[in-house]
Amino acid sequence: MVGLLFDCVANPLGAVRLTFEKAVSSGSDPVIFNGKDWGVFDIFREFLFNKDGLSQVPILDHASISWLPPNSLVRFRGMVQDMLGNELYVGAFKDGSTWKTNKFMDVASSPMDPSSEMRIWERRVLYCVPVPGQASWVSPPEAAIDRCQSSTSQHGEKRQREDNAAIDHMDSDVLEHETKGSPPSAKKMREDELPCKSSQQQEPPSEETPSLLHMVPDFDENSLPCLVKVYDSPESDLKLNDVFEFIGVFTYNLELTTQKDDSDEFFGDLCDDTVGDVPSIKVPHLHCLVHRKLGVQEFLHCSPIIEPVPNIIRGIREALLGHLMSVLGNDGVAAHCMLLHLLSKVHTRVDTVAVGRLSLNLTGFTRESISVFGNQLNLVIQSLLPLTRYLPLTLEYLNASSLAPRKDYRTNRLVTGVLQLAEGTHVTIDETQLKVGTLNSTGVENVRLLKNLMEWQKVEYDFEYYKVEMMADAQLLILSEGKSNILPADLVLPFHPSTVGSFESRDAEALQAWRWYLSNVKSLPHSIEPEIQKTVENDLVEARQADRNLGTHDFSRLLTMARLMSVSFGETCLSLEHWQMVKELERLRLERLK
Numbered sequence: 001m002v003g004l005l006f007d008c009v010a011n012p013l014g015a016v017r018l019t020f021e022k023a024v025s026s027g028s029d030p031v032i033f034n035g036k037d038w039g040v041f042d043i044f045r046e047f048l049f050n051k052d053g054l055s056q057v058p059i060l061d062h063a064s065i066s067w068l069p070p071n072s073l074v075r076f077r078g079m080v081q082d083m084l085g086n087e088l089y090v091g092a093f094k095d096g097s098t099w100k101t102n103k104f105m106d107v108a109s110s111p112m113d114p115s116s117e118m119r120i121w122e123r124r125v126l127y128c129v130p131v132p133g134q135a136s137w138v139s140p141p142e143a144a145i146d147r148c149q150s151s152t153s154q155h156g157e158k159r160q161r162e163d164n165a166a167i168d169h170m171d172s173d174v175l176e177h178e179t180k181g182s183p184p185s186a187k188k189m190r191e192d193e194l195p196c197k198s199s200q201q202q203e204p205p206s207e208e209t210p211s212l213l214h215m216v217p218d219f220d221e222n223s224l225p226c227l228v229k230v231y232d233s234p235e236s237d238l239k240l241n242d243v244f245e246f247i248g249v250f251t252y253n254l255e256l257t258t259q260k261d262d263s264d265e266f267f268g269d270l271c272d273d274t275v276g277d278v279p280s281i282k283v284p285h286l287h288c289l290v291h292r293k294l295g296v297q298e299f300l301h302c303s304p305i306i307e308p309v310p311n312i313i314r315g316i317r318e319a320l321l322g323h324l325m326s327v328l329g330n331d332g333v334a335a336h337c338m339l340l341h342l343l344s345k346v347h348t349r350v351d352t353v354a355v356g357r358l359s360l361n362l363t364g365f366t367r368e369s370i371s372v373f374g375n376q377l378n379l380v381i382q383s384l385l386p387l388t389r390y391l392p393l394t395l396e397y398l399n400a401s402s403l404a405p406r407k408d409y410r411t412n413r414l415v416t417g418v419l420q421l422a423e424g425t426h427v428t429i430d431e432t433q434l435k436v437g438t439l440n441s442t443g444v445e446n447v448r449l450l451k452n453l454m455e456w457q458k459v460e461y462d463f464e465y466y467k468v469e470m471m472a473d474a475q476l477l478i479l480s481e482g483k484s485n486i487l488p489a490d491l492v493l494p495f496h497p498s499t500v501g502s503f504e505s506r507d508a509e510a511l512q513a514w515r516w517y518l519s520n521v522k523s524l525p526h527s528i529e530p531e532i533q534k535t536v537e538n539d540l541v542e543a544r545q546a547d548r549n550l551g552t553h554d555f556s557r558l559l560t561m562a563r564l565m566s567v568s569f570g571e572t573c574l575s576l577e578h579w580q581m582v583k584e585l586e587r588l589r590l591e592r593l594k
């Protein structure tokens, strides 16, 4: 194609329409019959990734939603929190003698005559939320978004005009007429001023409210969920709790969402039990054109250009280790264990064992030391990792909180829980506030959940009549006094600070390098050459002879530590030196446990 005939950002549906017309006019019946892609995705992929269009696409979030024009191209970063099944819709219909499409739209592109020929197509509906525990420094990537951000009054007016246009549109929309014998006409709705007033909303917004957000019952101000409609993508492509960037057509206004309820009914009536039970939710919609899975490293938008060569990595490692040392009151063993822990991740599963995890239990905290070091450590971890959670484990907390996600059959939604987390989230569990006492059944269940997470990296989701085990990958750090014994961590280390820790704020450049380091080196491939393998095996046999209690999980832990030590230097192959460092670290750690 020579040049683009349409503006992909301002008018993505133009591209949809044009390519559809072209496909139809070239006699592409399959397109009409099943709605499979007719070249739209390629156009957008080309625009976004080869023509550097991505940076022009504004981010959809709580701040931008009030000025983003409907039907424009946006991107949304979020975790798949719930999968709402498949939805059938009128994908194509005949307008006179011309086929038209409604793909990537909430409402029909033009009036549909109920007697005209139609094709029912299918799309998947995902409920996505901002990634839980995302650090505030994870700022959205740069985007040229200012074009709509002129003055408030101006875009207020603009919005109003668009709303009216949408209402006019609905006026003639067949979906509406089809379901209700005589629907409230759009004109009547306009007379009522706010169509939503009459329905379930208690608090209509005042005239000057720039944002529609607070009319939406489903979410809090700073956390904007999004209903993502996915087309032509294999089921296995998008899983619960995966994190994606979705790029697609943005639609959102209350008129549309009100109308959506009706269209659901319509589809329900029309297609009976074939339609998935998709609940209607009043949140913005994104009709997805392109999606890409995001790993933790993609949360660092302004990554420094660091060459991942061992020399440079070694330097970053030293500096970071020094930082951890000072935060941990000069406890070198703790700093080394912490570094390995921060680099850990589940990289494979062998039977039920999650290989690669390395939970760390720092014990021996007192009331005083936890208030000094605990807070500091927390801040440091939050400043280093993009996704973190902090659980203050008390009896009250255990008794009262919902850790596991739970299916609510009344609303047909998965109600999230504290442990519904994206892969790679760091979780600090502060056990120091835990007193002796009794737990009720919720509390007991929560302890069991935490224990399973720690041992197996799994979380059981509660579907009332049965449980569903979901694989997890959480880095677990426990701060404890060392009295209770509820959770089994991989590394237990009595914490021995020798100075009051100091937490000077570091310069931004160092911080960025550490973030880059922590999220990147953990994914390095790693192997053990036969020669080193032999040494390792001999050492393990020897260790076993010295201590009959050593079991497979100890060996597995040592091998994990060896791998982590190695990658912490940016090495992809275990060296004798690094293996010896692990053995020494273990010796020092075990000495403290005596």
Ligand SMILES: *[C@@H]1O[C@H](CO)[C@@H](O)[C@H](O)[C@H]1NC(C)=O
Pocket (backbone or CB within 6 Å): 396, 399, 400, 440, 441, 442, 443
């Ligand atoms: C457990 O106790 C908490 C308050 O401590 C209460 O809110 C909760 O409903 C109780 N759960 C059960 C199952 O008794």
Ligand SMILES: *[C@@H]1O[C@H](CO)[C@@H](O)[C@H](O)[C@H]1NC(C)=O
Pocket (backbone or CB within 6 Å): 395, 396, 399, 437, 438, 439, 440, 441, 443
């Ligand atoms: C937790 O529940 C148990 C059992 O009902 C109760 O005895 C205990 O007081 C509760 N603890 C808190 C802190 O709510």
Ligand SMILES: *[C@@H]1O[C@H](CO)[C@@H](O)[C@H](O)[C@H]1NC(C)=O
Pocket (backbone or CB within 6 Å): 361, 362, 363, 431, 478, 480, 481, 482, 483, 484, 485, 486, 487, 488, 489, 492
């Ligand atoms: C941490 O270690 C202490 C001391 O061994 C133990 O009492 C506590 O239960 C452990 N906590 C976890 C979460 O492993």
